[in-house]
Amino acid sequence: MAFITSLVFALALPALPAHAQQHAPTKAKTMKIRLTIGEKVLTATLRDNATTRDFVSLLPLTLTLEDYAATEKISDLPRRLSTKGAPPGTDASAGDITYYAPWGNLALFHRDFGHSSGLVTLGKLDxxxxxxxxxxxxKARIELVK
Incomplete structure (x- = not known):
């Protein structure tokens, strides 16, 4: 009986890696951007979603970031971005790079902020x-890092 159990185990063992591979989580594609503000260079990691991909299609961009509510810097974009599949809103925190769909603008948060309807997170400063x-x-220059 022990021989048969060992034989069954030995025959089943090679199949385990393939099965495990089928159920292994796939690694999400990450995108990096560089923001040059005066002499300072910042990097950020972007999420992989439809709005972010649409934003990346606009790069490189040179924007003027304006103060807003002592919480964020905002700038208009050349066109509105897709919000397909985006949540109806999100809580913003310092370092978040977001798209505010109702106004069609980019918003970079330097302070935490509560929930905002229409806000889509694109990524986070590193x-x-x-x-x-x-x-x-x-003045900010935003470029995709290759």
Whole structure:
């Protein structure tokens, strides 16, 4: 009996990696961008969703980021982005890069903010947000990192 159990186990063992491979989680594609604001260079990791892919199709972009509500820097985009499959809203936190669908603008948060309907998260800054806290309008160059 022990021989048969060992034989069955030995025959089944090679099938396990293929089965495990079928159910292994697939790694999401990550995209990186570089934001150049004056002398400061920031990087960010973007989410893989329809709105983000549409945003990336606009890059490279040079935008003027304006202060808004002492919480974020905003800028109009050349056109509205797709919000297909996007949640109806989200809570924003410092470092979030978002798209505000009702106005069609990019919003980069340097302070936490509560829930906002129509806000779609595109990604998150990899480092600090201090460069976004500079007063007044800021020129920013946004490029996809290859």
């Amino acid at each position: 480092g600090g947000v201090e460069a976004l806290r500079e007063p007044g309008p800021l």
